[in-house]
Amino acid sequence: MGLTRNRRKTDPEIVIARDTDSESSSSEEEEEEEDNYPVSESEEEEKPVKNGGKIELEKSKAKGKAPITVCKQPGHEAGFKGATYIDCPMKPCFLCKMPGHTTMSCPHRVVTSHGTLPTSHRNTKNPMEFVFKRQLQPRIPPIKPKYVIPDQVHCAVIRYHSRRVTCLEFHPTRNNILLSGDKKGQIGVWDFAKVYEKSVYGNIHSVQVNNMRFSPTNDDMFYSASSDGTVGYTDLETGTSSTLINLNPDGWQGPESWKMMYGMDINSEKGLVLVSDNFGFLHMIDQRSNNTTGEPVLIHKQRTKVVGLDCNPVQPELLLSCGNDHFARIWDLRKLQSGDSLNELKHKRVVNSAYFSPSSGTKIMTTCQDNRIRIWDSIFGDLDSPSREIVHSHDFNRHLTPFKAEWDPKDTSESLIVVGRYISENYNGAALHPIDFIDSSNGQLVAEVMDPNITTITPVNKLHPREDVLASGSSRSLFIWRPQEEKTEIEEEKKDKRIIICYGDSKKKGKKHKRGSDDEDEDDDMFSSRGKNIKLNKTQVKTTKSTRKTKT
DNA sequence: AAGGCATGTTTCC
């Protein structure tokens, strides 16, 4: 049953254009931009001229050598043996968090149905459910379209950001413009059609960008919410930015009082920018005046982060929020009052994201830190328990941007979702972290997308609103994936020029990386060095083609 | 070039 393994069937097409004309010209361009980066944090100053964005694979191997003892029992350990993770038998399964088995033998690890849990005690006789079935169901095509999976790296900017990517946003009308925010507060604007056209705005925020939205009334402007406690309103072309809210007008008074902006969405009907903070409050900005309206409303537990906001695409007065108090909540903006949500969706752990389905707005999907994606098939039905729970590895980790499962906005059946996977899989000796496409209506894994050159975890993913394009942020790099295409030789050639490698902090001290020195093995970028590594692994199995997975 | 460690957030007790 249609599990397509979207791994390369042929040689990886992406070649790093090192020392070619195109590449060096790109690096010139690179420099120009990077000179404009403000160096805001002192730690940045101390960076060495050249840092090793080196070979993760070796690292993980190294890990095997220093096993972590995770229980008191002597001899019990956990860690990587090669590319395979071995768990401590005393700990609950790393995937589903249930005791009694290890990750390798987890029942949710079955290849085809990536661990859907059966519906529990659903009340199918609920009248609202009936109404839903009669009135709304007919609008949803019963036959699922054939999924087109963007499974090939089409272009990339390696080490584009100086810190890990935290959020992505496609331009609402210009198909090839991608916004990316990072941990440091910088925002990238990349035209991925003209691959080399990109810029980074470093003075909008001082720390982590958590969410970005384009203005529905002016395509050239976007909002951004940041952990610096501000909401920025920025001109896409010039980077000229104004601050619409600042929750820390008196500056740093210690961690107890420092406020941060997390969730953000726009209610275009009312012309409101909705933003949520780390103290449990919702703030509103009037788009016309660019000023706050009304008082902040407590929508989640006091002093907890409200990480996500989502306005219903059909009924914009319906707001979905989620946060660290283990709840997702549905609100009616017309009668928004603290404690007065329409519904409370309880979770076992922190809820990283909660989204209405993109076209009908009648489904809800949440990503929770208990390694489950939850689906409610109808907001009109029984919301006490989700319609489905899909066990999926997307653990919280301090080094990673929290994972969020995202709908495919183009899938009219509202079932295809994309989400990065935390736990690695042994693909012919290489530990890779695929990006999973899941049919959320049944939990089936539709495709696992990966590239042997990307060995980092990819927690940030977004599907294009109109085209078969996936954008993903992995560590400091951005990737654009498209479906496999017929390859002409011209295409092949072009591909060489589709990967941009940024030498990041190298120039901070006015010193250039050793570009001119005809660097033999100087590829400190992840794409090429990883590629090499994979080759090593391939030779082990005596083939230079196919990185076919050897999973059992 | 292998190893140390800063880092933040959540859960545990």
Add this chain to the structure above:
DNA sequence: TGGAAACCCTGCCT
């Protein structure tokens, strides 16, 4: 309740 422990895949620095 607050303080401490845990943390499985970062990335930088020595």
